[in-house]
Every structure is written in structure tokens, then in C-alpha cells.
Amino acid sequence: MGAACSRKRDQLDNVDGFDRGVSGRYCKSGSSKWLATTLSRPILEIQREKKKCPSLLELCTHKIREDIDNYVSFSTLPRDLSQQIFNELVKSQRLTDVSLEAFRDCALQDLYLGDYPGVNENWMDVISSQGSSLLSLDLSGSDVSDPGLIYLKDCVNLQDLNLNYCDQISDRGLKHISGLSNLRSLTFRRNSAITAQGMAALSGLVNLMKLDLEKCPGIHGGLIHIKGLTKLESLSIKWCNCITDADMKPLSGLTNLKSLQISCSKVTDFGITYLKGLQNLSVLNLEGCPVTASCFDTLSVLVSLLYLNLSRCNLSDDGCEKLSSKFHIYPFLVCRVKKVLRWPLTYGYFLLTELGNLKVLNLGFNDISDACLIHLKGLQNLKCLELSDTEVGSNGLRYLSGLCKLESINLSFTVVSDGGLRELSGLTSLKSLNLDARQITDAGLAALTSLTGLTHLDLFGARITDSGTSHLRNLKNLRSLEICGGGLTDAGVKNIKDLSSLSLLNLSQNCNLTDKTLEMISGLTGLISLNVSNSRVTSAGLRHLKPLKNLRSLTLEACKVTANDIRRLQSAGLPNLVNFRPE
Template sequence: MGGACSRKRVQQIDEDNLHRGFSGRYCKSGSSKWLGNSFSRSLSDVKQGIRESPSLMVLCTSKICEEISRYGSFSMMPRDISQLIFDELVYSQRLNNVILEAFRDCALQDLNLGEYPGFNDSWMDVIASQGSSLLTVDFTGSDVTDAGLSHLRDCKSLQALNFNYCDHISDQGLERITGFSKLTTLSFRRNNIITAQGMSALSGLVNLVRLDLERCPKIHGGLLHLKGLTKLESLNINCCNCITDADMKPLQGLANLKGLQISSSKVTDYGVTFLKALHNLQLLNMEGCPVTTACLESLSALGALLYLNLSRCNLTDDGCDKFSRLQNLKVLNLGFNEISDCILVYLKGVTNLESLNLDSCRIRDDGLVNLAGLNRLKCLELSDTEVGSSGLRHLSGLSNLGSLNLSFTIVTDGGLRKLSGLSSLKSLNLDARQITDTGLAALTSLTGLTHLDLFGARITDSGTKYLKCFKNLRSLEICGGWLTDAGVKNIKDLTSLTLLNLSQNSHLTDRSMEAVSGLTKLVSLNVSNSRVTSAGLKHLKSLKNLKSLTLESCKVTASDIKKLQSTDLPNLVNFRPE
């Protein structure tokens, strides 16, 4: 029965997030959850008229979901089909406690019920009826309590449990999962109840590979109970301000640990000394910790280290020579530290670097010469530095550079000509008032750009004619206030756009809405602070993929948008005003 619903049940370290600086955010709201949910979209895509020929199974499953009230039980149906029906009902938010009863004893494997309305203890009996077939359950944001977890006692094959944002799970709930010896993934993000004492229940989960305790403020001292979890590879205790140096000592025996996240904790240079024994550590996130450059003495012993985040720490130039020992680093985030060009001298030998974040550091033009030899560099963040046009000549040889952020620098139009040879560049951020039409003209050779941020740049209607050179753009932001409807006409042919931000352009009218009506791939549109009115909304009816629409400070009301949503834009889940 296997393949139709097969998928990876547990995620490895998310390198995409690492390249963005380890910034993982989660908002406990229905709209944001469903905007980015991970369930299969195949059935819903069929309903939206996507032209791929649907399979017979998809058509039948869709029909069953439409007539779900006619079915009393799916227990005799093949598991793969029952799983498809269940997933579609969850995605379309048609599942309730009455319909759920039809899935009793169906041997389902994966119940992705995170943030699902009405999910509470009354559902647990049916969930538990899946028995030894049940492998993963996502309880995120539910009202399930400690008592509800007692129903799971016979689900001995469970491999992954997610209790993020579950406000009713306490130490007693932890005790009720102690018997799940096959559990490899466990997450309790943002739990204000579980304590260090309750964490003793984790000591028996000897097969645990991934543990997430982000934003759990009462676990100080509880990491002692992890000492025997020798298979643990990933531990996330970000934003636990109760964590101190003493909590690092029990970790030194976790020889298989590959990922450790302790951002915004109270760990100092002394606490980092306990990490020297973690020779397999590949990822270390210490953003916002009170460490200094002295911690590099300990970190230099971590020969496998690939990803290091020291953003918002207390780093200075003193001692930064030790960065040269971290030869295998691929991703390094040093943003918002009191470091200068000195750091670049020692990084020029770290030739494996693929991503470097120097946001808000004291970096100047002359220091960039040390980046010239970093040929593997793919992502460079120089936002809010003292870099100007002269320094950009040192970047011209970075043939693999795919993402460059020069926002809030002193780069001018003339300097942008030095970027013309960066043929691999996909993403460019130029949020700066001194950039004008002339600078945009200098970039027209960068035809591979997919993301262009000109948020505060002074781009006029005349300058928008250069946008026609960027046929691959998927994201465009021009918010300097200089555009009129005439300029938006030059955007209408960028048919690959999924995100368009034209906010702050106060002269735009309903005619601009007509101009973008052909951009049918748009998922997000922002035309705030313009002259758009409710009458202009009719032009958006063709944007069937639109999920986010922002028209704040326009002559448009929430009821106007809701009417458009109900009649023509069923996928719209986030809109302003609301």
C-alpha cells in the first residue's frame, strides 16, 4: 500500500533557514499557518482548474470529500486512499469531530492536525484507534491536554510528535510519552509549563534524534536528563533565557550532536568551553548570547563546524584572528557586532564560505578586497555598512554570488556598473534613496535576477522601462513614491512575478490594478498608501493564486475585500485592512 502517500516524515537541519541567518519564525494564527502548510495540494489544485490531467484516484478522492457526509467508515478502504481523503479534509478545513469518526481503525500513519480548529481531547480516541500504524501526529496549537495523551498508550510505533504552542501540556503530559521508545522527533516549542523536573521523562527516549524546546522558560537544569540520549543529533533551545553555562556541561557527552541552537540564552565564553568535545557539531547558533571573541578559542576545536551564527553578540576586533582556524565554515553570521574590516583579513583563508552576513558591522570599501578570493561565496549581506561604490569592484570576480544585499549602504548609481558581470546573481537588495533610474539601467545585464528590492530607491516611470530586461523576476519591490500608473504599465509583462510591492506610491490609481491584472502568478500584492479604491478591486478577479493583499490607507474597506474573496479569490487568506 505504500507509495501514494509516502513522504519524508521528519526534517533534517533546514539549511535554507541557516543561510538566512537562522531566523525561524512561527506565528500562531490560522491564516499564516494555512498560507504555508505542507499538506498535499493536488486535490485543491484540481478544483482551481490547473491543466494537468488528474489521476483517477485524485478525482475519486475529491468526489468523496465533497460528499463526505454520506460515508460512515473508511476502515475497509486501503490505507493510502484513506490517508489522501483525511489530508484533503484537513487542508480544506472540512474535518470535524463527527466526520473524524469515519476514520476510526483506518491504520492511518500521519495526522497533520497542527493549528486545526476544534482539535481537543474529544478527538484523541479516534486518533489512538490507528494503533501501531500511527507514526506522526502534529498537535501544534491544539487544546489537547495531559489527559488526552493517555489515549496514545497503545501507539507504540510513534516516531514524531509535535506539541508546539500546546498550552495545556505539562510535566504530566511528558510522563505519558515515556513509553514511545521508537520516537525520533519531539517538539515542545513555546511551552511555559514543562519544567526541568518534568524533563526526566525524556531520559528513556533513547532513539531520540531531534529535540526542540525553543522558548521553554522553565527548563534550566533539565538538560541533565539528556545525557543518555546518545543518538541525539539536533537540539534547539533557542530563546530560553533560563539557560546558563551550567546547562552546557551535560551536553559534552552527546558525541553525535550535529546541530545546537542556544540563541538568546545566558551562555558565556565559559559555557562554550564545554562544547569543545562535540567533534561532530556542524551547526551552532549563539545569536544574542553574551559571548565575546574569546569563545573562538573553544570553537576552533570544532573541525566539523559548517554553520556558525554569532550575530548580536559582543564580538570586537580583539581576538578575531582565530576565525582563520574555522577552515570548514560554509555559513557565517556576524551581523550587529562591533567588528570592522579586520575580520575580513582573517576570513580570506576560509575558502569554503558560501554565506557571509556582516549586517550593521563597521565594514568599509577597502576591507572588501579580502573577499576577492572567496570564490564559493553565494550569499553576501552588507546591509547598513559603510560600503560604497568603490568597494564593489572587489566583488566583480565572485562568479558564484547569487544573493547580495546592499540596502542602507552608501552605494550610488555609478557603483552598480561594477556588478554587471555577476551573471549568477539571483537576488539583489538596493533599498537606498540614492539609487535612481540610472542605477537600474546599469543592472540590465543581470537578466537572471529573480528578486529585486528597490524599496526606497527613487525609481520613476521612465526608469521602469528597464524592468523589461528582467523577465525572470518573481519578486519586485519599488516603494520610493515616484511611480504613477504609467510606470506600472511597464511591469505588466513580468509574468513570472509572485510578489509585487508598490506601496508608498501615492499617485497610483485603479488603473494600476488594471495593469497588474494579467500577472496571474501573483501570490502577494501590496499597493498601500495609494489612491486605489473599491472600484479597482474588480481588476483583481483574475489573480486566482493571490493569498495576500495589502491596501492599507486606500479607499478600500475590509468588507470590500471580503466580498472579492468570497466571490473570486478563494485562496486569499491574509489581507489588510481586515
């Protein structure tokens, strides 16, 4: 498949919506790399490329940025102006420990220095001089250690504090921020120095609404200290393998919790029972936890649940009926009615609330099959369904045909075949469909022609040929298309060249594509990302890409194209191209 094939079956999805930012320190994907480069470019330079006239304020901040060494203090400027100058210096990476001094006593409200190079203890004095005006501070990825947090004691109105990846901060540092009672958001991702004992310092943060302790392996037993934080709405302790059922008990009284991330922990069905009282919980991530279908006894009473991730939980078909059952009869009561009546009433029928409000359900990477899908029929509000890497097949898809609000289905690496796709033809609300499976062929695409609302179609590993691409002509709203099964030639690209809404096109692994393909897609001027790796494309064909002025990412690995060829194309007419391979 070659280096251009970056997809892996065991790749974990980022489902919690928490972003690390765009700096290069912790980002590993090429897409993040070009995004970081784009965001770090000064506003004025981008506007000049687009031939827009900058405002007077923008011209002034640009001039100050260029001559920053000439300024001693901005404290006499209105706060919004000094704030904009600060932001511009950070964006252009012109802020240093020397130029930072000019912002002393400027009463700035927001200091976003996440992963900014060189931030350390020496910066904290100027940061603290913002005093009670400072509301948000991001020091993620910095070299600030415990003593540096002492300076924050005067920032009494601080509401948001981000200390992700600050591995020099320990329990001592937590004590220094224990008096910041106005904090609403505190994040400490990936910190091995914080322990259960140190978490006692968090008990006084009574206004805290968000707490993120992702990848903090020493906090087992420490959640007892947050049981009094009754305003807490979001808690992330995912990737903390130390967390067990006992850690769930202190959470039972946090009735305002709306989001709980406990993936990749040791929490079992028993630990989940402590969550029964969290009636406001709308997001629950249990990915990789050793739970079984028995946990639905608890989950089914969480009436506000909108998002549920049970990926990689080793679930089986047994027990999945609890996903939609209105009444549940315990196994020992499944017998003749006259026998049931002989048991005490406490062992009778139990009313369970359906998960009828659920909008997102992830059952991927589990040992479930078609037998499980029959129990999804009642989830009429479901919008997103993940079934990747399961034994779900074509027969089970008929149970999804009535879920008319479905917008996204992932069927990658399932056993669904062409015949089953007919069951999806009536789901006209579908916008995203992943069919990355070798058994999908041209015949299956014929059933999708009615899904004219599709914006994302992934046929990465499907066996699609030139003939099959004719079924894509009606999908005029497609913004993302991946066909990488190796069956395309230039003739098949003719059916793609008029999909003018495309912004991402991946045709890698089709070794018979030539420069003619580049010529045909030259009219897709909305393309932002293009991948034609492992093909017969040559440097001579690059001239056809010059009309693609919006192109930011270009991948042509294992082609007769060099990095210098692409650089010449970049300088000749693709100024927005910031990520390319080979490089």
C-alpha cells in the same frame, strides 16, 4: 508611510526553517492567512475551478466527506484509503470528535492534527487505537494535557511527535512518553511548564535525532539529561533566555549534531568553546547571543559549518580577521620574531581551519564596517550574505567582488551608495539583492544591468524615479520587485510592464501612481501578490486587474478603493484572490 508599509528595521527574520504550519492560531502575517485559506480548500473544489476531471478515488473521498455522519467505521478499508479519507476530513475541517470514532482501529500511520480546532483529551483514545501502526502524530496547539499522553504507551513505533504550543503539558506528560524509545523527532516549542527535572524523562529516547525546545524558559540545567542521546542531529533551544554557558557542556559529546539553534540565550564565547568537538555541525544559529569576535577561535575549527548566524551579537570589526585567517597569532605574540621565540612553544602559532565551506553567513545588526569585509575574501563557497543594519559602505563591497558563487546579498539599511554597486556587477550568480536604503538612486541601478540572473530585487526605500526603471528592462528573470521610495509615476511603470516573470510586485508609497498603472500591469498574468497602496488608484481602475487570474493577494490601502469594491472584483473574475486590503 501608511499602514501598507509593514517593514520594520527591528523585525526578526525566521532563519531556522522551522514552520509553525498555516493555521490562524499562531500566524500573524497576512500572507499566512491567505495561504491557510488556500490549503484548507478541498482538492475537488480546486480542481473544478481549473476544470480538471477528478479521479474516481477523489470523487469517493469527496462523497464520504459530505456524508461523513452516515459512517460508523472505516476499519475494514485498506489503510491507504482510510488514511486519505482522514486527511480529507482534516483538510476540509469536517473531522469532529464524533466522526473521529469511525477511524478507531484503522491502523493509520500519520495523524496531522496541528492547530486543528477541538482536539483534546477525548480524542486520544481513538488516536491510541492505531497502535503500533502509528508513526507520526502532530497535536500542536491542542488542549491535550498530561493524562492524555498516557494513551500513547501502546503506540510503540511512534517516530515523530509534535507537541508545540501544548501549554497544558508539563513534566508529568514527559514521563508518559519516556518509553517511546523509537521516537526520532520530538518538538515542544513554547512550553513554560517543562523544567530541568522533567527533562530526565528524555534520557531514554536513545533514537532521538531531532529535539526542539524553543521558548521553553524552565530548562536551564536540564540539558545534562540529553548528553547520552548520541544520535541527536538537530537541537533547538533558541529563545530560551535561561540557557547559559554551563548548559553547553553536556552538548560537547553529541558529535552527530548537525544543527544547533541557541539564539537569544545567555551563551558567551566561553560557552562556545564546548562546541569544538562537534565536527559534523553544519548549522549554527547564535543570533542575539552575547558573543564577540573571539568566538571565531572555536568556530574556525568547525570544518563542516555551512550556515552561521551571528546577527544581533554586537560584533565589531575587531577580531573579524579570524573569519578567514589560516594562521592566528595571539595578540601577546604580535611583536618582533626574536621576541616571539623567547615565549614557550605552547604560545606559538596556532593552526586554525578556515570557514571555507561556509555557504550562509549572517552578520546583520552588528557594529561592523568595511574593515570586516576584507576578511570575507576567502569564503569562496559563500552563497548568502546578510549585512543588513550595519555600517558597511561602498568601499567594502570590493572585497565581495571575487565571491563568484554569491546568490543573495542583503544590504538594507547600510551606508552603501550608488558608486559601490559597481563592485557587484561581476557577481553574475546573484539571484536576490536587497538595496532597501535611501541613498540608492537611479545611478546605482545602472550598475546592475549585467545581473540578468536576478529573480528578487528589493528597492523598498531607495529613491528610484521613472528614469531609473529603464535599467530594469534587462532583468527578465525577476520574480519579485519592490520599489516604494515614492518617486514613480505611471511613466516609470512602462519599464516594468514587460517583466513577465514577476509574481510579486510592490509599488506602494508611490503617491502619483494612477489607474493607468493598473492598466499597464494587466499583462503580468503571473502576478500572485500586488501592492499599490498609498497611491491615486481608484475603484474604477480595478477592472484592469481581471486578467490577473493567479492573483492571491491585493493591497490597496489608503487608495480610493473599498473592501466591497475588491469583493466585487473577486466574484467577477479573480477566484484565487483570498487576501486583500482593505478588508
